[in-house]
Amino acid sequence: MKLRGHAHKFGKNVDTDVIIPGKYCNIVDQAELGKHALEGIDPEYTTRMKPGDIIVADRNFGCGSSREVAPIAIKGSGTSAVIAKSFARIFYRNALNIGLPIFESDEAVDRIDAGDEIEVEAASGTIRNVTKGETYAAAQFPPFMQSLVDAGGLVPYVERRLAERAKT
Amino acid sequence: MPPMGMTLTEKILARHVGLDRVVPNQIVDAKVDLVLANELSAAVAIAVMRGIKGATRVFDPNKIALVEDHFVPAKDPQSAKLAKLMKDFAKEQGIVHFFDVGRGGIEHVVLPEAGLVAPGELIVGGDSHTCTYGALGAFATGMGSTDIAAAFVLGEVWLRVPPTIKLVYDGQLGDMVYAKDLMLATVGRLGIDGATYCALEFHGSTVDALSITGRTTMANMAIEAGAKNGIFHADAKAIAYVTERTDRPFIVERADEDANYQRVIAIDVSALEPQIACPHTPDNVHPVSEVTNDVLELDQVFIGSCTNGYIEDLRVVARILDGKQIARSLRVIVNPGSQQVWMQAADEGILKTLAAAGCAVNTPGCGACFGGHMGTLGDGERCLSTTNRNYVGRMGSPKAEVYLASPATCAASALTGRITDPRAVELAGAV
Numbered sequence: 092m093k094l095r096g097h098a099h100k101f102g103k104n105v106d107t108d109v110i111i112p113g114k115y116c117n118i119v120d121q122a123e124l125g126k127h128a129l130e131g132i133d134p135e136y137t138t139r140m141k142p143g144d145i146i147v148a149d150r151n152f153g154c155g156s157s158r159e160v161a162p163i164a165i166k167g168s169g170t171s172a173v174i175a176k177s178f179a180r181i182f183y184r185n186a187l188n189i190g191l192p193i194f195e196s197d198e199a200v201d202r203i204d205a206g207d208e209i210e211v212e213a214a215s216g217t218i219r220n221v222t223k224g225e226t227y228a229a230a231q232f233p234p235f236m237q238s239l240v241d242a243g244g245l246v247p248y249v250e251r252r253l254a255e256r257a258k259t
Numbered sequence: 260m261p262p263m264g265m266t267l268t269e270k271i272l273a274r275h276v277g278l279d280r281v282v283p284n285q286i287v288d289a290k291v292d293l294v295l296a297n298e299l300s301a302a303v304a305i306a307v308m309r310g311i312k313g314a315t316r317v318f319d320p321n322k323i324a325l326v327e328d329h330f331v332p333a334k335d336p337q338s339a340k341l342a343k344l345m346k347d348f349a350k351e352q353g354i355v356h357f358f359d360v361g362r363g364g365i366e367h368v369v370l371p372e373a374g375l376v377a378p379g380e381l382i383v384g385g386d387s388h389t390c391t392y393g394a395l396g397a398f399a400t401g402m403g404s405t406d407i408a409a410a411f412v413l414g415e416v417w418l419r420v421p422p423t424i425k426l427v428y429d430g431q432l433g434d435m436v437y438a439k440d441l442m443l444a445t446v447g448r449l450g451i452d453g454a455t456y457c458a459l460e461f462h463g464s465t466v467d468a469l470s471i472t473g474r475t476t477m478a479n480m481a482i483e484a485g486a487k488n489g490i491f492h493a494d495a496k497a498i499a500y501v502t503e504r505t506d507r508p509f510i511v512e513r514a515d516e517d518a519n520y521q522r523v524i525a526i527d528v529s530a531l532e533p534q535i536a537c538p539h540t541p542d543n544v545h546p547v548s549e550v551t552n553d554v555l556e557l558d559q560v561f562i563g564s565c566t567n568g569y570i571e572d573l574r575v576v577a578r579i580l581d582g583k584q585i586a587r588s589l590r591v592i593v594n595p596g597s598q599q600v601w602m603q604a605a606d607e608g609i610l611k612t613l614a615a616a617g618c619a620v621n622t623p624g625c626g627a628c629f630g631g632h633m634g635t636l637g638d639g640e641r642c643l644s645t646t647n648r649n650y651v652g653r654m655g656s657p658k659a660e661v662y663l664a665s666p667a668t669c670a671a672s673a674l675t676g677r678i679t680d681p682r683a684v685e686l687a688g689a690v
Contacts, residue, residue: 104540106540109650109657117299151452159300179455179485181401181402185402189403
């Protein structure tokens, strides 16, 4: 899977309260949540961005609450991926579980400027900066997490476990 | 050389995985003793569960707790819909521990009160402050709704064994300095991603002397340093608290003497002042003396939450406000953490003391803390709060400011209308 779009840059510690403010946390529809993605930090984000665009942020992206509507809102906005120096723990799990592609790379974050055209090869974690003609490598997922990503998230993993139990 | 010993977190995880030993960063499938959700995390988790092929029943209706606490009493029809969705699910699945409005309160206050948390247990919850239960020596961590749906049906979760940071507190806390100040100072020192993926293990004479409530306040904010969990050893105080509430057997684990810690941090608390986390991150922490000035006029003081909504907290506030009036320039909203706390505060005359001082006393719930309802801030407003987070927009408008402090500092500041050192307040009846 190739992900392609323009970069929108954010700083460190983009927390879940600004990704999807608390007042929207009783919404469950992905498209509706998507209309408010990052509203707390950049109210213009969803009008400025185009489907496929990529969020590029500094360290500790997604810190704070466990609200799964945070990665769901980002996905719902049409954002194709988040590249950050690091992710907060719960956000990281949630993103993998719901199938929002995330990548960790210091180099990519340092080199990419807002507006650069970015292409990510999801399977290999290769990040190509089309505008600058540069390539960066994202950190590999640990094997277990890669297997979750390959399976399409946590749900297929749970289904396999349930099927195994049913046999025994 | 024999292998090194295990930390408290590693001991609990190993037992729940069925292994003699686990090591940091190992990925394990662990059995859970309790799975928690509130009406927001449950709404998504239930939808996910409905989509899992082969999943029709929860793994054990006795080991799931569902608490209506975020947007209740329902703020609007959409919130009422989510509350009803969870209630209907509880009925359908025969969930024993379902807490509706008026029978519960804030999830993390309710579960320990109800005897649903015991030392050595493994608890996951669809709320980041699930780490609170480490106060009683349990391994407890917050997760998103898909993980909770998986735990609902499997009774197991996959976990990466966290490396442990050992925090050793020594010295006696000064007058008007509390566990909240200790934890704000700790988060300030570690930074908001200083403990990402790690366990925090609390040690030392200072925390040994803390009440269960004090330890609860500290474990609650482990997530504010990015930690997976925060945990105390269950001592006689913790065991007494639990055995008064349940006769379920439990196993008290201890870290080995030769356990392997990622870091050991020693903290001398004897000179610690009351602490304030300034906008807009919980690690932007300063001693009150650096923050106190006449410019910072407050619009709201909030007292409550899973961090500081306990009876001990309300006693401290009542002692400071007793016989006085809050400043006319601000409002004070008090939210007892649970129905039990509310009733105890009523019995002790605390609710009346607070109301007489000019405080609005609400029904238990999470609303104000996360900008949901019942105390939302407007543009340009400034709030001093006993809660755990002060990110941009956390309590409402992205143009509002939230400062975090102890209940004592919040009460002292309510009297003056600006951030005030509680040590400067004269107490009624004091000599």
